[in-house]
Amino acid sequence: QVQLVESGGGLVQPGGSLRLSCAASATFYRINNMGWYRQAPGKQRELVAEITRSGDTNYADSVKGRFIVSRDNAKKTVYLQMNNLKPDDTAVYYCKAAIVFQGDYWGQGTQVTVSS
DSSP states (O other), X not given: OOOEEEEOOEEXXXXXXXXXXXEEOOTTSOEEEEEEEXXXXXXXXXXXXXXXXXXXXXXXXXXXXXXXXXXXXXXTEEEXXXXXXXXXXXXXXXXXXXXXXXXXXXXXXXXXXXXX
């Protein structure tokens, strides 16, 4: 059974930074794409950023230039560096991993609140 464990959420003032981490307990499995999604109250879950195994990235327009997604394949971990945070970034952030021959797995979610 694969599990994704997220950490790094919290409360931050506008303009501040946070770094999210998501580690996959997938010792015997290969992981393809990894990514971050978020869901704000009353809204649908949306893609924030994703990264392929080789390091190609894709970002939502709303976070381009502020967020950076990266991964450590040896540690099976994906990161999201969030800079210049805005109140509209407030949401529960979920990581997702595409496990070869196993399908997609989701983390439990971590709350990010941007408020003064």
